[in-house]
Amino acid sequence: MESDVLVVDDSAAIRKVLQRVLRQTGMAINTIHEAGNGEEALEILKAKSVSLVLTDINMPKMDGLELLAALKRCPEWAGVPVVMITTEGGETKVAEAVRLGAVGYVRKPFTADQIKEKLAGILEPALPI
């Protein structure tokens, strides 16, 4: 079954890169939604059902850790897996993300293989044509 994914990053460039990389992973992905910060992400989630959230941490308005905490507080979204993709590689931020319930963490810069590795077990592989 194909899944919808939500990509959250204040950089439009990184959202475009992730769109391309996600399509290269061979996972069964239908629509990739985009948000520029946590607030925009929550608005999208009110209207769309997604199987995965990939989010940056360092963003204006609502950062990735605040978004993660908001998702885990809401029963409707608490089960949605969240993977952090960020330059914030410090142990404090990583530990905070894990404590809040993130299922994975990818440090920028990233390769397509690193993204694919993190998504294995979360999204299903696409069926061969």
Next chain:
Amino acid sequence: MNVQTLITNSLRHAVVEVFFTMLSGEVEPGQVTVEQGSPETNDGVVSFIGLAGAWTGTGSITCSPVAACRIASHLLMAEYASVNEDVLDAVAELTNMIIGNVKTDLERHLGSLGLSIPTVVFGRNFRSKSGGAEWIVQPFHWEGEQLLIRLALAKVQKPSGATTPRANACVEL
């Protein structure tokens, strides 16, 4: 190892890794210099990102419009002939990744640091200033273009704890 050597080593490692991983490119580091006070006037694209904590300062990337377009072309796999919003966003993200990785590396030695959202300027004949700090300037050569990576970092007298930093540089047009 002194702080300048730490910063220089960290900058070189971060730039090489980011260019290789995100742009499939190889960069050649040049000679490090130290700038006191305001740098000379700038032309082209300059991005700034602030650092704060027990140490505070600013990271910066300066490049020509041609180099900025080329960065965007490699990152986004599309052709960019002139500087537009996509190009500025690509340079901002490159700055975020490079200085963000430097920050993470330096935190092992200098304690927790915060990182601001990057700011990008494109123009001619402008000056930038960052609180009279000393800039470590590391040039890199990439595809016939030069990129200048600058970092100014100074220890604050009283650790400020967890704060949200602002880019400390100001731009004078």
